[in-house]
Amino acid sequence: MRERYQLQDRVELVGSIRHEQVRDVMVQGHIYLHPSLTEAFGTVLVEAASCGLLVVTTKVGGIPEVLPAKMTVFSNPDEDSLVEALISAVQKLKENQIDTSGFHSEVKKMYDWRDVAKRTELVYQTISDKEPLRLVDRMLKYYGNGSFAGALFLLCCVVDVFVLEFLNWWWPCEEIDRVRKWPNKLAKNGKLLKKE
Numbered sequence: 269m270r271e272r273y274q275l276q277d278r279v280e281l282v283g284s285i286r287h288e289q290v291r292d293v294m295v296q297g298h299i300y301l302h303p304s305l306t307e308a309f310g311t312v313l314v315e316a317a318s319c320g321l322l323v324v325t326t327k328v329g330g331i332p333e334v335l336p337a338k339m340t341v342f343s344n345p346d347e348d349s350l351v352e353a354l355i356s357a358v359q360k361l362k363e364n365q366i367d368t369s370g371f372h373s374e375v376k377k378m379y380d381w382r383d384v385a386k387r388t389e390l391v392y393q394t395i396s397d398k399e400p401l402r403l404v405d406r407m408l409k410y411y412g413n414g415s416f417a418g419a420l421f422l423l424c425c426v427v428d429v430f431v432l433e434f435l436n437w438w439w440p441c442e443e444i445d446r447v448r449k450w451p452n453k454l455a456k457n458g459k460l461l462k463k464e
Contacts, residue, residue: 290315291315291319294315294316294319294321295319295320297321298321298322298361298368299321299322299323299324299354299357299358299361300312300313300316300317300319300321300322300323300324301324301325301350301354302316302323302324302325302326302331303325303326303345303350304325304326304328304329304331304345305326305328305345306328306329307326307328307329307330307331308329308330309330309334310325310330310331310334313325313331313334313335313340314334314335314375314379317335317339317340317371317372317374317375318371318372318375318376319371319372320368320369320371320372321368321371322339322340322341322357322360322361322366322368323335323339323340323341324340324341324343324350324353324354324357325340325341325342325343326342326343326344326345326349326350327342327343327344327345328345335375336374338366339368339371339374339375341353341354341356341357341360403429406425407422407425407426410422410424410425
């Protein structure tokens with residue numbers, strides 16, 4: 269496409285980039301185009317916004333939850349919608365409707381590792397504090413997910429129970445060797461020491 273439309277002076281193909289060079293490349297642009305068909309979180313979106321780029325991306329998976337609306341222009345996962353979203357983003361930047369200069373400090377507040385660790389710890393704490401559901405209660409909970417999905421979840425649960433019981437009969441837990449605990453070690457000046 270670049271050669272066909274003689275865009276060599278306007279389109280640079282950078283090729284593979286080492287991770288430590290990504291920022292240097294991103295800060296040269298104004299828009300980051302991310303035409304994804306499926307995505308769970310999309311760390312690259314956070315990196316792009318942190319570099320001060322307006323993100324143009326598809327509204328699929330977990331993408332809409334990654335960044336605030338003012339940092340993104342969304343499209344459907346098809347070419348025409350992507351082109352419209354990209355034109356809209358260019359127009360917004362040309363007309364100074366969006367100031368991307370503060371994106372880095374906003375992203376820094378949103379995705380601080382200490383905050384992520386606290387939220388992760390809270391999830392695990394919430395899970396571990398709950399009493400495990402009895403099998404009947406779990407089955408009722410699964411069945412409550414709709415007529416088709418609930419029946420499918422319930423079937424999977426029943427099959428899992430039968431497989432587990434068969435495995436417990438075939439190779440009882442008492443006969444399985446347990447892994448011994450490794451001694452805790454502390455690192456000091458590059459050397460590993462046994463914990464006293």
